[in-house]
Amino acid sequence: MLCQKQQDLDEMVAEAKKEAKKGEVATYIPALAKADPNILAVSIFDGASHCFVSGDSEHLFTLQSASKVITLALALMDCGEAVVFEKVGMEPTGDPFNSISKLEAQFPSKPLNPMINAGALAVSSLIKGETAQDKLQYLLHFIHRLSGNKHITYNKEVARSEYETADLNRALAYFLKQHHIIEGDVNLLIEFYTMQCAIELTCDDLAKIGFVLANEGRNHEGEVIMPYEIARLVKTFMVTCGMYNASGEFAIKVGIPAKSGVSGCILGAVPNRLGIGIYGPALDEKGNSYAGMKILELLAAHYHLSIF
Known part of the structure; x- marks a missing residue:
C-alpha cells in the first residue's frame, strides 16, 4: 500500500511539473530570481515518523508569505483575538496581496485580513521583542517547536534583498502608523518582516508545520503547540485568504486550507489528516506556484481531501 501511494505521488508530481513551464520565478525580490523554475518538491506528513516525498524535498527555500500563517498564530497566542482583530479584519479581498487601495477606501483604515501584506505587517508588529533580532528569535523558537527542527534559521541574502526593495511595504507600514494600526519604529518592523519572510526551511519542515495545524494544534507526539x-x-x-486573490477558485477546485508564498512554497493542512509542504518557484500572475497548485488539485481529487 505504501509503495502504491509513493508511485501515485510520483506520477502526480510528474504531471504537475508540466505546469511550471507556464510560470516565472519572482523577480521583484532580486534574490528570488535565482531560483530554478523547473523544481517541484512535495512532502506529505500524516503524523507517522516519516514523510511521503517526491522531488528534492530537502531543497531549502524561504517562507515568504507562508510565514503570515505562523506569525498570526503566535500573535493570537500572545495577545488574544480582541487585540489582534482590533488591528486587522477577517474579510477576503479580491485585490492583489500588496494593494493599498482598500486601506484608503474604508474607515477605520485597518487591513481586511492578515494574509495580505498590510495585514501581515499589522500582525508582525505584535510579535514580542525589543529589536528585530529579538522578534526573529522569538518567532524562530516557535517554528522550531512546530517543525521539530531546531536548526531552522533565515537566509541573510534574501532578507537583505527584500529589505532593500521593500518600499511598498514601507509605504503600507507608514500608512498604518498614521492611522494608529501599528505603533513604534517602521524601519524596525520592516527589518523584522523581511527577516520573517526569509526564514528558510524544506518541504519536510513545512509539511510538519502543516500537520500541527491539521491536527488541532498538536504535533505528531501529541504535544500541544497551539490551542x-x-x-x-x-x-x-x-x-x-491563503492563496492571494485566487483563494475562491482554489477553494472550489481544491478545498484544502493552504497558504502560498512568492518563493513558490505552499503550506497545506488537511484537517485531522495531513500536513503538506510544496516548493515550485514558477509562479502565476497572482503569485501562486503553478505546479504547486496543480499537485494540490490532483491530490485533493485522488484522495478526496477537500474539506467541502
Whole structure:
C-alpha cells in the first residue's frame, strides 16, 4: 500500500511539473530570481515518523508569505483575538496581496485580513521583542517547536534583498502608523518582516508545520503547540485568504486550507489528516506556484481531501 501511494505521488508530481513551464520565478525580490523554475518538491506528513516525498524535498527555500500563517498564530497566542482583530479584519479581498487601495477606501483604515501584506505587517508588529533580532528569535523558537527542527534559521541574502526593495511595504507600514494600526519604529518592523519572510526551511519542515495545524494544534507526539481554537482560526484564514486573490477558485477546485508564498512554497493542512509542504518557484500572475497548485488539485481529487 505504501509503495502504491509513493508511485501515485510520483506520477502526480510528474504531471504537475508540466505546469511550471507556464510560470516565472519572482523577480521583484532580486534574490528570488535565482531560483530554478523547473523544481517541484512535495512532502506529505500524516503524523507517522516519516514523510511521503517526491522531488528534492530537502531543497531549502524561504517562507515568504507562508510565514503570515505562523506569525498570526503566535500573535493570537500572545495577545488574544480582541487585540489582534482590533488591528486587522477577517474579510477576503479580491485585490492583489500588496494593494493599498482598500486601506484608503474604508474607515477605520485597518487591513481586511492578515494574509495580505498590510495585514501581515499589522500582525508582525505584535510579535514580542525589543529589536528585530529579538522578534526573529522569538518567532524562530516557535517554528522550531512546530517543525521539530531546531536548526531552522533565515537566509541573510534574501532578507537583505527584500529589505532593500521593500518600499511598498514601507509605504503600507507608514500608512498604518498614521492611522494608529501599528505603533513604534517602521524601519524596525520592516527589518523584522523581511527577516520573517526569509526564514528558510524544506518541504519536510513545512509539511510538519502543516500537520500541527491539521491536527488541532498538536504535533505528531501529541504535544500541544497551539490551542485548538487558534489552529481553527488560522485554517479558516488559509481557506478564505491563503492563496492571494485566487483563494475562491482554489477553494472550489481544491478545498484544502493552504497558504502560498512568492518563493513558490505552499503550506497545506488537511484537517485531522495531513500536513503538506510544496516548493515550485514558477509562479502565476497572482503569485501562486503553478505546479504547486496543480499537485494540490490532483491530490485533493485522488484522495478526496477537500474539506467541502
